[in-house]
Amino acid sequence: xxxxxxxxxxxxxxxxxxxxxxxxNTVAAAAKIGGEIHLLVAGAFVGAVAEAAAxxxxxxxxxxxxxxxxxxxxxxxxxPLVAELGKGYSHILAAATSNGKNILPxxxxxxxxxxxxxxxxVESADTFKRPIYAGNAIATVQSNASVKVITVRxxxxxxxxxxxxxASVEAVAAAHDAGISSFVGEELAKSDRPxxxxxxxxxxxxxxxxxxxxxKHLYALADKLGAAVGASRAAVDAGFVxxxxxxxxxGKIVAPQLxxxxxxxGAIQHLAGMKDSKVIVAINKDEEAPIFQxxxxxxxxxxxxxxxxxxxxx
Amino acid sequence: MAGxxxxxxxxxxxxSMKILVAVKRVVDYxxxxxxxxxxxxxxxxxxxxxxxxxCEIAVEEAVRLKEQGIASEIVVVSVGPSTAxxxxxxxxxLGADRAILVxxxxxxxxxxxxxxxxxxxxxxxxxxxxxxKQAIDSDNNQTGQMLAALSGxxxxxxxxxxxxxxxxxxxxxxVDGGAQTVALKLPAIVTTDLRLNExxxxxxxxxxxxxxxxxxxxxxxxxxxxxASTNTTVxxxxxxxxxxxxxVKSVAELVEKLKNEAKVI
Numbered sequence: 001x002x003x004x005x006x007x008x009x010x011x012x013x014x015x016x017x018x019x020x021x022x023x024x025n026t027v028a029a030a031a032k033i034g035g036e037i038h039l040l041v042a043g044a045f046v047g048a049v050a051e052a053a054a055x056x057x058x059x060x061x062x063x064x065x066x067x068x069x070x071x072x073x074x075x076x077x078x079x080p081l082v083a084e085l086g087k088g089y090s091h092i093l094a095a096a097t098s099n100g101k102n103i104l105p106x107x108x109x110x111x112x113x114x115x116x117x118x119x120x121x122v123e124s125a126d127t128f129k130r131p132i133y134a135g136n137a138i139a140t141v142q143s144n145a146s147v148k149v150i151t152v153r154x155x156x157x158x159x160x161x162x163x164x165x166x167a168s169v170e171a172v173a174a175a176h177d178a179g180i181s182s183f184v185g186e187e188l189a190k191s192d193r194p195x196x197x198x199x200x201x202x203x204x205x206x207x208x209x210x211x212x213x214x215x216k217h218l219y220a221l222a223d224k225l226g227a228a229v230g231a232s233r234a235a236v237d238a239g240f241v242x243x244x245x246x247x248x249x250x251g252k253i254v255a256p257q258l259x260x261x262x263x264x265x266g267a268i269q270h271l272a273g274m275k276d277s278k279v280i281v282a283i284n285k286d287e288e289a290p291i292f293q294x295x296x297x298x299x300x301x302x303x304x305x306x307x308x309x310x311x312x313x314x
Numbered sequence: 315m316a317g318x319x320x321x322x323x324x325x326x327x328x329x330s331m332k333i334l335v336a337v338k339r340v341v342d343y344x345x346x347x348x349x350x351x352x353x354x355x356x357x358x359x360x361x362x363x364x365x366x367x368x369c370e371i372a373v374e375e376a377v378r379l380k381e382q383g384i385a386s387e388i389v390v391v392s393v394g395p396s397t398a399x400x401x402x403x404x405x406x407x408l409g410a411d412r413a414i415l416v417x418x419x420x421x422x423x424x425x426x427x428x429x430x431x432x433x434x435x436x437x438x439x440x441x442x443x444x445x446x447k448q449a450i451d452s453d454n455n456q457t458g459q460m461l462a463a464l465s466g467x468x469x470x471x472x473x474x475x476x477x478x479x480x481x482x483x484x485x486x487x488x489v490d491g492g493a494q495t496v497a498l499k500l501p502a503i504v505t506t507d508l509r510l511n512e513x514x515x516x517x518x519x520x521x522x523x524x525x526x527x528x529x530x531x532x533x534x535x536x537x538x539x540x541x542a543s544t545n546t547t548v549x550x551x552x553x554x555x556x557x558x559x560x561x562v563k564s565v566a567e568l569v570e571k572l573k574n575e576a577k578v579i
Binding site: 011020072099101103108114116131134138140141142180181183189197225242249250278279280281292 | 341343344346347349356368423428447448450451452453454455456457458459460461462463464466468469471472474484488489490491492493494495496497499502507508509543544545546547548549550551552553556559560561562563564565566568569571572579
């Protein structure tokens with residue numbers, strides 16, 4: 001058995017391409033399946049990412065497809081590459097990041113196999129668990145596909161070490177350019193705070209924040225705790241904060257050591273994105289809010305009094 | 315590009331721009347589902363069913379494109395049980411012109427649905443196909459991408475904005491780091507994210523009118539594609555319950571608990 005993992009990467013605050021942390025969780029899932037692990041880095045000018053990939057513990061080989069056609073991981077060009085390379089593998093894995101979710105189903109369809117999305121555990125080489133219905137049920141799914149195509153929910157697997165490996169690096173010459181799509185531009189959030197899905201502590205705000213400006217209270221708390229800042233769908237829909245901060249069923253899935261939900265009522269869709277956090281704190285002035293049902297520590301209070309006090313005393 | 319500056323040419327394109335929208339009948343988003351005692355699935359008996367919220371956004375976007383004079387016709391399609399006609403009628407009430415139900419009593423995988431939709435795409439030849447990015451039952455987030463692969467079209471997934479100009483659609487996508495815009499050659503596939511639009515409600519007169527709009531029913535079998543799956547659901551269980559928490563009376567008590575009991579700060 002040999003497993004192909006698609007490496008994901010993004011840009012850091014200095015505009016350098018860096019390996020996405022979720023790649024380490026995906027390699028961990030591959031290690032649980034067992035067998036040799038190869039990593040594919042597809043993009044343009046991805047030498048630094050490939051170098052980082054070769055250092056990941058447990059990776060035997062890194063395939064680098066460095067070609068202008070793969071810039072920005074355009075799926076119309078990357079998917080045929082992955083499908084072509086993937087035919088020789090028992091499994092193709094990608095993190096359930098926006099890139100992984102965009103690319104992998106296209107690969108699965110090209111290979112004519114069903115995909116298994118967002119696994120949270122590996123039961124055996126062909127059987128996996130995944131949440132359905134916003135995490136209100138857990139399905140155990142078995143695949144008899146010749147190549148098993150799977151996205152991995154990072155929170156289900158502890159990351160492997162980013163260093164300690166010494167994989168061989170091999171260039172892939174294949175250039176697929178479908179010629180039907182092109183990159184126009186991007187607006188990426190720049191923040192010095194930890195990335196939401198990798199942070200040990202997450203502070204999230206909901207409709208109770210009342211406006212975007214009030215999120216400054218959460219930023220102050222986050223900076224005190226070394227935390228990332230998230231938001232409920234209600235806060236994003238209301239325009240308080242941008243979409244990349246949304247935690248929930250269809251936003252980001254987080255499972256930090258500590259999740260502090262502030263002014264969040266606790267809709268099913270939000271709970272789906274954070275209920276696997278180790279410790280959950282809910283601060284809400286409505287004592288009936290459903291968020292208290294999943295909280296380890298609940299505090300009924302006016303957040304505009306409680307949060308500044310928390311900043312001073314935490 | 316020849317012809318793009320030619321107004322007559324552009325009008326011709328817009329007049330013939332058909333949009334296909336795929337919708338799914340799912341358990342209503344407000345329902346908290348329960349797992350069946352025999353672990354075969356979730357209990358959907360007597361549960362409220364609705365159009366998948368992301369599909370509502372897909373229908374709304376098509377209707378807006380028609381209202382702007384960009385689209386000429388909206389065909390809505392669903393792959394599902396006979397009862398999915400209800401959701402198709404809803405889409406017709408919201409502004410779709412006609413509907414197609416690809417009827418199947420089976421629980422089909424995303425790939426099977428994509429294959430059936432591909433047959434509809436081949437027959438209808440839309441310039442644009444809009445789907446929800448994800449159904450809130452299976453949470454797969456696959457069908458649009460798979461349909462794009464099978465059709466050989468570009469895909470603008472997780473769209474928060476679309477802009478059609480001539481032969482091209484610019485799609486702004488919600489991605490992990492923020493927003494990304496790609497340009498796709500038409501025909502293309504778009505899957506909707508939450509911020510693309512805010513769907514309207516169907517008015518009573520439009521609900522009445524929708525009853526007279528054409529709704530064609532074909533069986534999945536009649537479309538002649540294999541819907542066999544490489545996946546088997548072995549069992550479905552309830553998630554592990556969280557142990558009950560406690561209410562604290564003050565910020566000071568909270569800080570004390572987080573430091574000394576939970577040891578997380």
